[in-house]
Amino acid sequence: MKLPALFKSFILLGVLASASVASLSAQSAFSSDPVAYYTELLAAYNNDPVQAMQVADPAYAAILDEPRLIEVFGAERQWMTEGDKLQLKQAGLAFMDVTDFEDIEVDRSFVRAEKSQAWPEIQRQDQVNKVISLLSVDTMREDLVTLTSFYNRFYRSDYGVKSSRWIFDQVLQIVASAPPSTRLSIETFTHSFPQSSIIARFEPSGGRSSPSPKHPRDVLPRIILGAHQDSSNYKFPMFPAPGADDDGSGTVTILAAFRALVEAGFTPAAPVEFHWYAAEEGGLLGSQEVVKEYVALEKKVGAMIQFDMTAYVDPRSEPGVTLMTTDVHPSLTNWTLSLVPEYCSLSQKEGKLWPNAGSDHMSWHRAGFPAVFAAEGDPDKDEFDPWVHTVNDTMYLDEFSFEHALEFAKLAVGFAVELGGWTD
Numbered sequence: 217m218k219l220p221a222l223f224k225s226f227i228l229l230g231v232l233a234s235a236s237v238a239s240l241s242a243q244s245a246f247s248s249d250p251v252a253y254y255t256e257l258l259a260a261y262n263n264d265p266v267q268a269m270q271v272a273d274p275a276y277a278a279i280l281d282e283p284r285l286i287e288v289f290g291a292e293r294q295w296m297t298e299g300d301k302l303q304l305k306q307a308g309l310a311f312m313d314v315t316d317f318e319d320i321e322v323d324r325s326f327v328r329a330e331k332s333q334a335w336p337e338i339q340r341q342d343q344v345n346k347v348i349s350l351l352s353v354d355t356m357r358e359d360l361v362t363l364t365s366f367y368n369r370f371y372r373s374d375y376g377v378k379s380s381r382w383i384f385d386q387v388l389q390i391v392a393s394a395p396p397s398t399r400l401s402i403e404t405f406t407h408s409f410p411q412s413s414i415i416a417r418f419e420p421s422g423g424r425s426s427p428s429p430k431h432p433r434d435v436l437p438r439i440i441l442g443a444h445q446d447s448s449n450y451k452f453p454m455f456p457a458p459g460a461d462d463d464g465s466g467t468v469t470i471l472a473a474f475r476a477l478v479e480a481g482f483t484p485a486a487p488v489e490f491h492w493y494a495a496e497e498g499g500l501l502g503s504q505e506v507v508k509e510y511v512a513l514e515k516k517v518g519a520m521i522q523f524d525m526t527a528y529v530d531p532r533s534e535p536g537v538t539l540m541t542t543d544v545h546p547s548l549t550n551w552t553l554s555l556v557p558e559y560c561s562l563s564q565k566e567g568k569l570w571p572n573a574g575s576d577h578m579s580w581h582r583a584g585f586p587a588v589f590a591a592e593g594d595p596d597k598d599e600f601d602p603w604v605h606t607v608n609d610t611m612y613l614d615e616f617s618f619e620h621a622l623e624f625a626k627l628a629v630g631f632a633v634e635l636g637g638w639t640d
């Protein structure tokens with residue numbers, strides 16, 4: 217399937233740009249009102265983000281001609297350029313940038329083992345409910361107030377670097393207050409772009425999960441809970457992008473689960489990791505780099521769950537905890553759905569993520585690891601927040617509910633404890 221031809225014509229439009237741009241580069245105009253400044257700049261270039269970026273960020277503009285291998289969700293992979301990615305975003309198309317990840321060996325053996333794959337019986341109600349009682353909606357709200365106060369969290373911007381550092385600092389504070397018996401690691405996973413992914417890990421009680429000279433290979437499969445920390449305004453990356461729902465909500469959802477697990481002194485039998493991915497909006501770049509390294513180091517991954525958008529409640533629909541059934545591991549999805557009546561106050565729902573959307577679980581899924589995706593509603597029924605990727609993705613919408621996001625934090629706790637185990 218070929219890509220729509222319309223975005224190619226955007227490139228030509230840029231040629232028609234007017235000459236009035238010189239006056240726009242005045243620094244005072246930018247600092248007094250960046251939105252007005254960039255609006256005018258874009259207008260001067262007929263909304264062509266590539267041309268506008270030449271003025272807005274010459275360093276970024278310098279790489280916009282570089283070839284990138286792009287897989288728009290639902291279409292064949294195709295060679296484009298870094299600049300084309302900005303055009304795709306403006307056209308509202310989501311994609312994976314697989315340029316640096318072509319050689320990840322795709323192992324589909326788990327699909328063949330699907331029928332015999334056994335997920336554990338749900339049996340840790342006492343422990344899970346104890347952790348759930350420690351979850352706090354107020355703390356989730358406080359976290360999101362700060363997270364959305366960054367002008368944007370674009371993965372190439374200084375704002376995106378600062379917001380990443382803020383997440384690291386929150387994780388560090390949580391770890392600093394951990395009971396002495398918990399064994400925790402924090403990692404700043406740096407990338408080829410400025411924003412870093414953050415990884416926090418409950419080390420398994422029986423030993424360290426990291427490869428060591430004594431134990432060069434991982435023995436225990438990791439359990440991973442993920443969300444993406446970056447945000448992006450699809451019209452132009454220099455615009456504000458509060459990203460309250462996408463994916464500030466998922467970010468604070470798993471941060472809440474992590475905080476409660478630490479406070480409860482969680483000591484899993486298997487390594488349990490929390491991942492805050494950089495550059496999801498750049499084409500799943502952060503998660504793909506993490507997957508690539510895990511594959512290269514032969515780290516085992518038992519299960520992965522992504523939380524991307526957890527707080528918007530579509531007013532026309534019955535609220536629920538939705539698991540996608542597309543591009544995911546089917547039996548792990550069914551097992552995860554069975555956690556919902558056990559631990560959540562809402563009923564379980566299924567959703568279809570098709571055709572033009574995706575999130576970081578797909579990086580794991582494509583590499584052959586069992587991965588699932590939990591979100592606020594069924595996109596196939598238009599239940600997703602319609603304001604994502606704009607300046608209006610805020611937590612002040614009537615439909616934005618921290619109580620709804622809390623249900624996903626409960627699910628995260630259930631997923632971590634039931635799969636990771638808990639040793640005394």
Ligand SMILES: [Zn+2]
Nearest residue numbers: 444462463524
């Ligand atoms: Zn997202």
